[in-house]
Every structure is written in structure tokens, then in C-alpha cells.
Amino acid sequence: MTVKFDSFEMDEAFACPVQRLFSAFTDPMTKRAWYADGAHAETHETLEYTLDPQVGGKEVFRLALNDKTPAPGLEIHMVGECVARIDDALLVYASRMSAHGQVVSITNETFEFAPDGAGARLRLTQQGTYLEGSDGPELRRRGHEQLFSDLRRHLAG
Numbered sequence: 001m002t003v004k005f006d007s008f009e010m011d012e013a014f015a016c017p018v019q020r021l022f023s024a025f026t027d028p029m030t031k032r033a034w035y036a037d038g039a040h041a042e043t044h045e046t047l048e049y050t051l052d053p054q055v056g057g058k059e060v061f062r063l064a065l066n067d068k069t070p071a072p073g074l075e076i077h078m079v080g081e082c083v084a085r086i087d088d089a090l091l092v093y094a095s096r097m098s099a100h101g102q103v104v105s106i107t108n109e110t111f112e113f114a115p116d117g118a119g120a121r122l123r124l125t126q127q128g129t130y131l132e133g134s135d136g137p138e139l140r141r142r143g144h145e146q147l148f149s150d151l152r153r154h155l156a157g
Contacts, residue, residue, distance in 0.1 A: 004130040006137030011123045012148050016155050018120035022088045022113050024151060026053040034154035035147065036061055043069050044076075057082050059093065074099060080109075089113055097134070104134035122148070 014021050024030050028051040036049040048062040059080040065071050080095035091111040096103050105128055112123040124144060130136050135143070 002132050004134075004137060005128070006130065006140075007125070007127045008137065008141050009123065009125045010141075010144060010148070011121065013116055013119055013121055014152060014155060015119045017118075018088050018113050018115045020155065021120040021122060022091075024155065025091055025111060026051075028053075030154075034151050036063070038150050038154060047075070053082055053085065053091070055082050055085050059095075099133055102133060103131060105130045105140075107140075 024034065031051055032046075032049045036046045044063040044065050046061070046063050048060060051057075051059045053059070059078075059082070061078045063076050065074045065076070077098045078095060080093040082091065083094050084090060084092035090113065093107075093109045093111075095107050095109065097105045097107075107126055107128040110123075110125045112125075114121045114123075126140070126144070128137060128140060130140075
């Protein structure tokens with residue numbers, strides 16, 4: 001079995017107040033709009049999305065890849081648990097991703113939110129364990145770059 005370990009950080013500026021940025025991660029309807037339905041809508045169908053952003057609460061995202069991907073029909077199931085929260089400042093999630101009914105990655109993600117002039121900064125630190133069948137750390141980082149780009153568009157609209 002092949003196992004990869006990886007950590008990366010991203011530090012991004014957003015043109016909105018920190019409270020609005022934090023809300024984009026904690027309001028279930030808002031997060032579904034930019035994350036589950038918006039970010040990768042061209043490549044998947046959202047089968048299920050729920051979010052309870054309180055400590056101990058779960059985020060569940062189940063999707064099916066479409067024919068614009070190398071694996072049409074593949075169902076991916078992600079479950080995360082919020083393990084720490086400080087309003088407008090910090091969210092920490094422990095998550096796992098499954099494909100074909102097998103766990104393919106486990107990650108710890110720390111989101112730090114801070115005011116930055118008239119806007120806000122978001123610092124993501126992700127520590128991951130990638131098992132056989134996972135997308136791997138390089139694709140995961142690119143995925144977050146795309147997510148943050150889509151989040152910027154959502155916040156601007």
C-alpha cells in the first residue's frame with residue numbers, strides 16, 4: 001500500500017469584512033452555494049450536502065463525478081467534524097474522503113481568519129494522509145486554489 005503525507009499552507013486576501021468571510025464557511029446555505037454547488041459544478045452532481053459548523057458538528061458532502069471527468073459516475077463521500085471554533089477567527093476540521101467505499105484521505109484543516117485593512121485574510125493549513133486511490137496532495141492544493149477563487153467570485157456577487 002502506498003501512503004503519502006503532506007502539509008501545505010495558503011494565505012489569501014479577500015475584499016470583504018472578516019465576519020462575512022467567516023460566515024461563508026459557517027452558514028450552511030452560503031457554503032453550499034460556493035463550495036458544494038458552485039466550485040466544481042461543471043464536474044459533479046451534489047448528491048448530499050449538510051453543515052453543522054459547531055464544535056462536534058459534521059459537514060457531509062457526497063457527490064458523483066460526471067462525464068467531464070476521467071471517472072464519470074464515481075461517488076465521493078467527504079465527512080468532516082468541526083473540532084475547534086472561535087467566531088470570526090478560527091475553524092479546525094478533521095475530515096476523511098472515501099471513494100469506492102474506501103477511505104482515500106484523512107486531513108486536518110485549520111482555517112485562520114483575520115481582519116486585513118478593509119478586507120480579510122484567510123490562512124489555511126492542511127495536514128494530510130493520502131492512501132491509494134486518493135487525488136494526492138498536489139491536486140488537493142490545486143482544488144483549494146480553485147475553491148478560494150470561486151469563493152472570491154461568490155463574495156463579489
